[in-house]
Amino acid sequence: MSERRLPPVTQLGMLSLALIVAGGIYLSAHLPDHVPLAPAVALLAASVLVLFVNIFALSRVRDFAWGRFFQVGGWSLLAYLVIAGMILYVFLQDSVSGGTLVVLTLSLAVFAVHVPMLVGFTVARYADSGDRVAA
Amino acid sequence: MTDIAIPPARVEAEVDVEAGAPPRGLQIPDFQIVPRMGLILVAVVLVCLIVAIAANKLWPLTFFHVAFGAAWTIIDLFLGLVLGPIMGKMSIPARVEFTTRLMPKMVLIMPTVVTATLAAGWQLGVKTGNVLSISQNHGWVVASYIVVGVMAVLALGLLEPANIAVLFELKKPRPNPHVIEKLMKRFIYCAGILGAMQVATLVIMTKLASG
Numbered sequence: 001m002s003e004r005r006l007p008p009v010t011q012l013g014m015l016s017l018a019l020i021v022a023g024g025i026y027l028s029a030h031l032p033d034h035v036p037l038a039p040a041v042a043l044l045a046a047s048v049l050v051l052f053v054n055i056f057a058l059s060r061v062r063d064f065a066w067g068r069f070f071q072v073g074g075w076s077l078l079a080y081l082v083i084a085g086m087i088l089y090v091f092l093q094d095s096v097s098g099g100t101l102v103v104l105t106l107s108l109a110v111f112a113v114h115v116p117m118l119v120g121f122t123v124a125r126y127a128d129s130g131d132r133v134a135a
Numbered sequence: 136m137t138d139i140a141i142p143p144a145r146v147e148a149e150v151d152v153e154a155g156a157p158p159r160g161l162q163i164p165d166f167q168i169v170p171r172m173g174l175i176l177v178a179v180v181l182v183c184l185i186v187a188i189a190a191n192k193l194w195p196l197t198f199f200h201v202a203f204g205a206a207w208t209i210i211d212l213f214l215g216l217v218l219g220p221i222m223g224k225m226s227i228p229a230r231v232e233f234t235t236r237l238m239p240k241m242v243l244i245m246p247t248v249v250t251a252t253l254a255a256g257w258q259l260g261v262k263t264g265n266v267l268s269i270s271q272n273h274g275w276v277v278a279s280y281i282v283v284g285v286m287a288v289l290a291l292g293l294l295e296p297a298n299i300a301v302l303f304e305l306k307k308p309r310p311n312p313h314v315i316e317k318l319m320k321r322f323i324y325c326a327g328i329l330g331a332m333q334v335a336t337l338v339i340m341t342k343l344a345s346g
Contacts, residue, residue, distance in 0.1 A: 014292035021284040029277045032261065033268055072299065075169075083250050086181065090254045093188055094261050115291045122296035123303045126314045 006125060007057035012050055013118040019047035020107050020114075027104060032094060040103045047110050054114075058121065065127035073120025080115050084108040162228060163310070166235045168302045173243040184251050188258050196262060199255030204340065207248045208333045211286075215330020219323040227312070234319070235305055238298050245290070253283070265343065272343050279339045286332050294325040 023043035027035055058064075088108055096104065187195035222230055260266035265276050297318045304310045304318065 010292065010296070014288055017288045017292050021288055025277070025280045025284050028257075028266070028280055029273075030268065031266065068303075072303070076299075079246065082181070083246060086184070086250050086254050089185065090188055090257050093191070093258065111291075115295070118292055119296045119299050122300040122318075126300055126304060126311070126318075 009121045012054040013114050016047045016050040016114050019043045020110050035100050037099050065124040068127040069120040069124035072123045073116045076116030076119040080112040084112040164235050170239050177247050196255050196259040199251050200259050203248045203251040207252050211329045211333045215326040219326050282335045297321040
């Protein structure tokens with residue numbers, strides 16, 4: 001099967017997720033004690049950077065099934081916002097606050113955006129040309 | 136791990152090359168990519184989970200963490216090490232029928248099971264003191280975070296997108312067997328790795344439970 005060349009969206013997405021997960025493990029391993037935030041912020045910043053690189057690389061793809069991408073990604077986003085919300089709710093129940101809460105919330109936001117992007121991309125890359133609509 | 140690739144000769148034999156016709160001999164049952172009725176059950180579980188966390192009582196938290204955690208572990212082990220190799224040996228029509236019946240359910244079951252396990256597990260760890268750095272079990276708890284983290288990256292980055300993409304492909308009037316083969320391979324290999332990693336989860340969790 002000959003496949004068109006596409007940017008490494010899945011690989012970059014997994015790298016971004018790995019960075020976020022590493023930050024989450026770091027924070028969780030310290031909670032509920034005081035957490036030095038610098039390593040978590042660095043991991044979050046790196047993950048956000050990879051997310052933006054991924055969005056930029058994907059946005060430059062021509063003749064992509066954007067309609068399918070946004071349809072699948074949109075519904076996935078709704079689902080992953082619920083999941084991220086549940087995780088955030090647990091941390092709020094345990095009175096996590098301040099900088100730790102901000103880093104956790106932003107990490108969950110990256111998670112909630114990047115996973116739907118991966119789902120939408122994987123579906124859209126195999127969509128028929130008939131499904132393709134202008135971006 | 137069993138190779139689930141569709142042999143090229145069989146692909147050519149079973150796929151009708153006429154435009155617009157479904158692959159010959161391939162009956163694809165009608166299915167919903169996300170079962171609508173299942174969403175009601177998911178909502179009920181999530182509401183119960185919120186109540187359990189808000190109540191912060193030992194039994195509901197233990198119930199959610201143990202019951203859903205056991206389901207997560209067993210599903211991963213069974214899918215990765217038992218069902219996966221069986222699927223690899225099925226005929227293509229049987230595999231397609233099995234996939235269209237199993238995978239839509241997995242779209243709802245796995246995220247719900249994982250969310251309930253993790254959310255209740257964290258709250259339970261706070262309540263029992265296992266997540267505190269002074270706890271003698273803290274090292275094991277951090278080990279469980281790492282195992283879950285690796286599994287999350289694999290499941291969210293590779294397995295879940297492949298699952299959804301296979302279902303979209305099977306919804307097409309003429310699904311491409313090569314695409315299904317490629318995505319199913321990814322799904323089954325990921326499930327196998329996750330199944331193996333769940334053994335580590337079992338070791339950690341039984342160690343935590345036995346003190």
